[in-house]
Amino acid sequence: MAARSTKSKKDNNNSNDELFEALALLEKERGIPVDYMISQISKAILIACKNTYGSNENVDIVMNPEQKIFSVKLKKRVVDEVENPAEEITLPEALQYDKRAYVGGEITIKLDPKEFGRIAVQTSRSVIRQGIRDGEKGQMLLEFQSKKQELVTAVVEKIDNKTGAATVRIGKAEAVLPKSEQVGQDNLKEGDLVKIYVLDVKETEKGPKAYISRTHPDFVKRLFEQEVPEIFDGIVEIKSVSREAGSRTKLAVCSKDKEIDAVGACIGAKGSRVATIVEELGGEKIDIVEYSDDIEKFVAAALSPATAISVVVTDPVEHTCKVTVPDGQLSLAIGNKGQNARLAAKLTGWKIDIRPESGFYGEEEEPVVTAKAEETAEPAKEEPVAETPVQQETVEAPAKPKRQINNDIDIDALVDNIVADFDFGDDEEEE
16 A cells, blocks of 8 residues: 555645535535435445455545545554455554554554556446436436426426427426427427426336426416416316317316306406416417306306307216207307317316207207217317407417526536545644
8 A cells, every 4th residue: 555645735625625516516506415425425435445455344434515524544453464455554564654553553544546446436436427317316306296296487408309309407307398298389499488287207217207298287277376366375266177288278167255256367357367378378279167066057168159058968977968059159169170069078077969059850860069078189280270269369479588507517527526536635644
């Protein structure tokens, strides 16, 4: 083993300062706690010691970020003849480290990182790098679990030009927003601020995975909770939502206070509240209807903007009903490619048979259209949606503000710096 390093205490302190500053930066930018990284560095040192000296049982590691102390020492017994080099040392060698050494005693030796072999150094780098990856995954899991089923604001970090998927950052965690979970009108760019809904967080073989969306019906529900105080306070309740993202959404609401108009509260003065949400959704049309426990009233309201002449429950067990509408409003009730009827069925949970007033002659006649709650729309195509009336005008979404964040930590360089900063120095010079 080489003689004790002659590096000055001042140089050692500077090296320690740089090391702990690097760890503090990692905590600030990536959310990985300093204490966690200290445990990973200690683990790397112990592995390197075992690879270099054959044992790490006699290694003493002290890392104190507050006092900027980073000390790694080996304890060895002084003997006449060495049988176990990992734990023993001869008196002549011991005197190089401690002039008071004697046979039968024990000395403490400051570890010299220069004695680490190439493999030991590479192992240290690998252990620390893996520790950072695991730490980031753990932080991501915590970050997203606390936001599960919530609406959050994310920063777009990059766009995959091939798939259209967007990598977004939420706090100190990252997630991927697939193209299929983006609204058709979304035109996301790097640096954009975008609202997303955290559907779920699961632990996978590759680490935690967050499932995020802008197309889920609950995304719209959370937008209304955020925009309408009466919903946030629990006075107005959202009973159900049906949605075909990028095109149209239907929302059923009711008020727990007779003095509060649930639909009016959601629309806002001059449509201000719903306009904000329409803007966020890129012009998606929104129908807000009054919920009712009376299924006939509820189905009639759900078919808005069409007016139902009558709603007759045909099978309360199977949840089927028959709706008659004026001849002139048949296409309005059905909607473009059946969308209005389909959304009404999803909103109410009932199968709806729609017939025109003039065409309803008897039980044997087939309905013009039947919409089921479980029906889904055809895959979205790049084509205009039907120009049907809605309860408020569509608002064009302005360009979103951009903000860049500092997330350019070079992990490989940081790991190299951490390993290079291994000094393991004493806080006092030995005589």
